[in-house]
Amino acid sequence: MLWVGRLIVLFQLVTAVLGWGKEGHYAVCKIAEDYLSEDALAAVKKLLPESAGGDLAAVCSWADEIRFHYHWSSALHFADTPDFKCNYGYCRDCHDSSGHKDRCVTGAILNYTAQLTSTNQDFVLELKSNLTEALMFLSHFIGDVHQPLHVGFLGDLGGNSIIVRWYRRKTNLHHNLLEPQAAHAVQQLLPYEVKGDLSAYCVWPDQVRHWYKYRWTSSLHFIDTPDKACTFDYSRDCVKDMCVAGAIQNFTSQLLHYREGSTDRRYNLTEALMFLSHFMGDIHQPMHVGFTSDEGGNTIELRWFRHKSNLHHVWDREIILTALKDYYENDMDLLQQAIEGNFTDGIWYDDVSSWKDCDNLLSCPTKYAAESISIACKWAYKGVNEGATLADEYFDSRMPIVMKRIAQGGVRLAMFLNQIFGDADEGLASPT
Ligand SMILES: *[C@@H]1O[C@H](CO)[C@@H](O)[C@H](O)[C@H]1NC(C)=O
Ligand SMILES: *[C@@H]1O[C@H](CO)[C@@H](O)[C@H](O)[C@H]1NC(C)=O
Numbered sequence: 001m002l003w004v005g006r007l008i009v010l011f012q013l014v015t016a017v018l019g020w021g022k023e024g025h026y027a028v029c030k031i032a033e034d035y036l037s038e039d040a041l042a043a044v045k046k047l048l049p050e051s052a053g054g055d056l057a058a059v060c061s062w063a064d065e066i067r068f069h070y071h072w073s074s075a076l077h078f079a080d081t082p083d084f085k086c087n088y089g090y091c092r093d094c095h096d097s098s099g100h101k102d103r104c105v106t107g108a109i110l111n112y113t114a115q116l117t118s119t120n121q122d123f124v125l126e127l128k129s130n131l132t133e134a135l136m137f138l139s140h141f142i143g144d145v146h147q148p149l150h151v152g153f154l155g156d157l158g159g160n161s162i163i164v165r166w167y168r169r170k171t172n173l174h175h176n177l178l179e180p181q182a183a184h185a186v187q188q189l190l191p192y193e194v195k196g197d198l199s200a201y202c203v204w205p206d207q208v209r210h211w212y213k214y215r216w217t218s219s220l221h222f223i224d225t226p227d228k229a230c231t232f233d234y235s236r237d238c239v240k241d242m243c244v245a246g247a248i249q250n251f252t253s254q255l256l257h258y259r260e261g262s263t264d265r266r267y268n269l270t271e272a273l274m275f276l277s278h279f280m281g282d283i284h285q286p287m288h289v290g291f292t293s294d295e296g297g298n299t300i301e302l303r304w305f306r307h308k309s310n311l312h313h314v315w316d317r318e319i320i321l322t323a324l325k326d327y328y329e330n331d332m333d334l335l336q337q338a339i340e341g342n343f344t345d346g347i348w349y350d351d352v353s354s355w356k357d358c359d360n361l362l363s364c365p366t367k368y369a370a371e372s373i374s375i376a377c378k379w380a381y382k383g384v385n386e387g388a389t390l391a392d393e394y395f396d397s398r399m400p401i402v403m404k405r406i407a408q409g410g411v412r413l414a415m416f417l418n419q420i421f422g423d424a425d426e427g428l429a430s431p432t
């Protein structure tokens with residue numbers, strides 16, 4: 001029973017490792033794109049920033065990413081309603097915590113809809129509105145307003161953070177997976193407003209990588225290996241440790257100081273924890289350890305069923321999204337249960353303990369990277385040419401591999417945290 005309980009919790013963590021918080025928004029916008037009229041699609045494309053590559057879904061998490069920059073927009077992601085009333089009234093509930101009217105998710109939808117529908121240029125200019133931003137906000141908030149917990153009770157949320165709301169139902173659950181010391185350390189290190197929920201911050205490194213202050217982190221998400229070599233050689237491929245395997249080592253050794261209770265102020269261990277949790281996901285994504293000339297598949301343009309994509313993106317997201325759609329009614333919980341089932345008495349039952357094998361935390365990331373490039377060659381690149389259309393056959397044969405890599409990433413992240421924060425030997429506790 002304990003093992004089952006731990007696994008349920010494990011998968012709360014696992015899904016967060018790959019940043020699935022964004023998938024909801026992505027899916028909402030993708031679906032919308034399929035139903036746009038020609039006129040609407042043309043207008044949307046005109047407004048999209050160049051970075052979107054013509055895809056609305058690519059910018060549907062933009063509003064979350066700039067929340068810290070555009071502090072004023074924070075209140076626009078949700079609406080607080082009185083505890084246990086279970087109804088919503090615009091006049092009563094649509095204001096921010098200081099009582100400013102219209103500052104809630106439905107107010108924002110009205111605001112940005114008005115800006116986008118206005119043919120009166122004066123009105124638009126008066127609001128100093130940027131229609132590109134209006135479109136990105138609108139697309140995001142329509143998603144938010146459909147997420148039930150974004151219209152929740154006022155009283156059960158001290159922290160007032162969107163990320164907390166989105167993941168609220170997961171709060172503290174991972175404590176069962178982590179050994180007690182590790183759980184305690186995680187709670188100490190996480191920013192106050194997430195109330196000890198590690199999953200809430202697993203996507204943070206993706207959000208900050210383009211900020212000036214964190215630009216040095218952008219090469220830490222992946223590894224470029226020589227074309228067609230299909231091997232990973234740390235000294236050859238991870239120059240000056242600036243790659244995902246080096247980053248895992250770096251942040252692991254920083255976190256190892258936590259237990260010594262050292263007053264070493266050189267490192268910010270909160271950030272180290274967020275980076276480690278994220279990069280453990282990245283290193284298990286086979287195309288994050290790819291060939292140099294195609295940037296891990298990013299430059300291999302192709303079609304995923306009927307829409308445009310690229311090989312990297314297929315492995316980052318498309319396969320997972322198609323699996324959700326085809327087999328799990330777009331319900332993440334069903335997918336989690338399916339993966340869980342494959343642990344408790346399914347195909348991976350006998351493998352879990354070997355996944356956790358690791359004598360030395362600082363050398364194990366090399367093994368994970370080598371696995372990834374090997375899988376990238378055998379499964380991701382194989383038979384794929386620029387301009388190809390990937391569909392059922394590719395999906396059916398690759399989906400099990402994606403699921404297994406997600407599972408391995410979660411198991412190993414927990415193992416790392418248990419070893420880093422717990423008594424060295426207990427960290428390797430096996431299932432009971
Ligand atoms: C409406 O949009 C403008 C421009 O983005 C913004 O400054 C303002 O705070 C928004 N108000 C609401 C209620 O969303
Ligand atoms: C509108 O907003 C986008 C995204 O923030 C920005 O890149 C662009 O420069 C803005 N356009 C104007 C005219 O300010």
Ligand SMILES: *[C@@H]1O[C@H](CO)[C@@H](O)[C@H](O)[C@H]1NC(C)=O
Nearest residue numbers: 240241242243246247250267
């Ligand atoms: C290690 O982390 C520090 C910040 O704590 C950073 O300055 C350095 O570039 C990182 N190096 C690698 C290889 O991740």
Ligand SMILES: *[C@@H]1O[C@H](CO)[C@@H](O)[C@H](O)[C@H]1NC(C)=O
Nearest residue numbers: 191267268269270271272274
């Ligand atoms: C550590 O990093 C977090 C996240 O960036 C930040 O909120 C916090 O203020 C930092 N702590 C210190 C002591 O710099």
Ligand SMILES: *[C@@H]1O[C@H](CO)[C@@H](O)[C@H](O)[C@H]1NC(C)=O
Nearest residue numbers: 335338339342346347400403
């Ligand atoms: C679980 O295992 C079954 C049997 O091999 C497989 O059909 C299914 O796709 C697996 N589910 C996941 C989510 O890995």
